[in-house]
Amino acid sequence: MATPGNSRGTVVDQADMRESLLETAVEMFSEKGFSGTSIRDIAREHGVSLSNIYYYFSNKEGLWREIMNRSVRSLPGRLRAAIAQADTPRAQLDALIREHLRAGVEHQRELLMLLTEQGQLGEDSSRETLEIQREILEIYTAVLEALSAEGALHEGHIRVAVFNILGVVNWHLRWYRADGPLPADTLHQEITNFISRAVCRD
Amino acid sequence: MATPGNSRGTVVDQADMRESLLETAVEMFSEKGFSGTSIRDIAREHGVSLSNIYYYFSNKEGLWREIMNRSVRSLPGRLRAAIAQADTPRAQLDALIREHLRAGVEHQRELLMLLTEQGQLGEDSSRETLEIQREILEIYTAVLEALSAEGALHEGHIRVAVFNILGVVNWHLRWYRADGPLPADTLHQEITNFISRAVCRD
């Protein structure tokens, strides 16, 4: 039996190929959507044969799910961890938004995919992405309820405020260009200020 | 030569068929996207034959464009008209947002289609929808610049504020259900308040 694991060159190459294929797939999925991107498109863009993609991934939906699992799946946990570091509800909201924005810097296209998906996937994958979005919604709701409990919120439905915040945060994934003139730190500060003024009394 | 125009029944039926086909198409396009919706899907959902759709519309993209042309195309004009009715920049922003939200009540799914489209259409249609979004962006920018000129704005880039506002307004198209428990008027008031607090000094 051959020992492919010992031959480092092969293993690294395989991992690199997987990684770069995922990168190309993310780019195209986030721009054209799931059903707007064909596996042939990804193969052509990556300069590799169509069938070669099936050597690395089970199928088209498996490719999508792998992207989701390695960068979006962990988002709710990241957000909860960020909240846990803060003590006051006011600081929690700030930490929550900042962590969400930071995640957008690392995985802008992947988070866009999460929002792009509109019932184009199979039932399992669709349920999974909806579950993640629901988790995020609950995280924001909990923080805003804590703020509301100490009277720090403006009047109105918490649910509406949560969706408005998510609108601002998610929308920036669509228009912000990391290679543009606006530094991410500046943008994050302005978005945080925008949301704070909108929801918090002071 | 038959005079189909005189026989009112036929004409009304034809118009009705067109209308109801457009309705079905809007519903499916806005939920599954352009390439995620097949003409066969629309035909099946509407209980009509596939080829019959081609009797009323030139092709799939023509169907999409007709929907855009009859309800989204006029949006920039609507927004400009609403602004023209107000005299102060502060009142203009209020009128602008309210008109935008009102348009969302009438054409929620159609406006969603405008945001859903991601390079899945042909070049002409794609350029058209981008042009509409650019117009809307400019309208908001002009109003915010007027506000900024009289020092009524919080510090920060106007461009960022515009995108944040559009994020809130556009996002509500995705989550709001007109048949839910939250009245549209209440929602509109809360969204308007949210944005006002976020951008306006007072």
Add this chain to the structure above:
DNA sequence: CTGCTTATAGAACGAACGTTCGAACCATGA
């Protein structure tokens, strides 16, 4: 060199796609 495993490519499959065509229906006017 000879086998064996891994990685890649090309050909092909059945299904679904957008689109077209021709025949059939059906209401109307003469």
Add this chain to the structure above:
DNA sequence: TCATGGTTCGAACGTTCGTTCTATAAGCAG
């Protein structure tokens, strides 16, 4: 009554889709 023309449908076209199969090149073990 019959002919006419608007409306509908089923069948079929060629293309593209996701996926599978088979063959081949390359690297290592004996």
